[in-house]
Amino acid sequence: MDKTLYRLVYLSRNNITGNDSQLQEEISGILEVSRRHNHQAGVTGALMFNTGCFAQVLEGAHDKIQDTFERIQCDPRHCKVSVLAFDQIDERFFSNWDMAYVGQNAQSIEQFAGFNEKSGLDFSILDGEQVFRLLRTHLEEAERA
Numbered sequence: 001m002d003k004t005l006y007r008l009v010y011l012s013r014n015n016i017t018g019n020d021s022q023l024q025e026e027i028s029g030i031l032e033v034s035r036r037h038n039h040q041a042g043v044t045g046a047l048m049f050n051t052g053c054f055a056q057v058l059e060g061a062h063d064k065i066q067d068t069f070e071r072i073q074c075d076p077r078h079c080k081v082s083v084l085a086f087d088q089i090d091e092r093f094f095s096n097w098d099m100a101y102v103g104q105n106a107q108s109i110e111q112f113a114g115f116n117e118k119s120g121l122d123f124s125i126l127d128g129e130q131v132f133r134l135l136r137t138h139l140e141e142a143e144r145a
């Protein structure tokens with residue numbers, strides 16, 4: 001079995017509408033299904049959500065990430081899925097998480113991505129390493145809290 005590990009980082013725009021509790025319910029559903037599938041596939045990672053967009057990191061074997069990401073891309077709950085990085089890595093960072101949730105943390109992705117109401121996200125100014133570090137930092141902060 002090929003044990004080479006890869007990390008995929010993407011951003012997307014949220015299509016889920018509704019009030020806060022409806023959004024949270026939908027996110028809980030996504031996390032539940034993700035954790036079940038990812039556990040089986042040996043995929044680990046983290047998901048960040050705020051009203052405007054998602055950022056997600058997936059780590060695992062190449063074919064498992066591809067299968068997972070193909071499903072994710074077809075999901076109507078988001079759009080404008082934009083891959084920022086798909087690289088070989090030496091080790092997992094999110095090894096303890098089938099899918100960590102970094103939560104609705106301020107407007108960090110929006111700020112980070114140069115989001116504004118008119119033009120939305122400017123994906124062109126983002127890079128995968130920055131988004132990975134953003135998720136990592138939020139998770140470390142959440143763990144310390």
Ligand SMILES: Cc1cc2nc3c(=O)[nH]c(=O)nc-3n(C[C@H](O)[C@H](O)[C@H](O)COP(=O)(O)O)c2cc1C
Pocket residue numbers: 030033034035037038047054056068071072073074075077078099
């Ligand atoms: C932002 C976002 C992130 C998702 N992340 C994952 C994931 O990490 N793993 C996964 O299996 N499904 C993920 N999903 C759900 C898939 O798109 C899809 O709905 C699910 O895998 C289908 O599972 P089912 O065939 O068992 O219903 C995600 C969906 C969204 C909108």
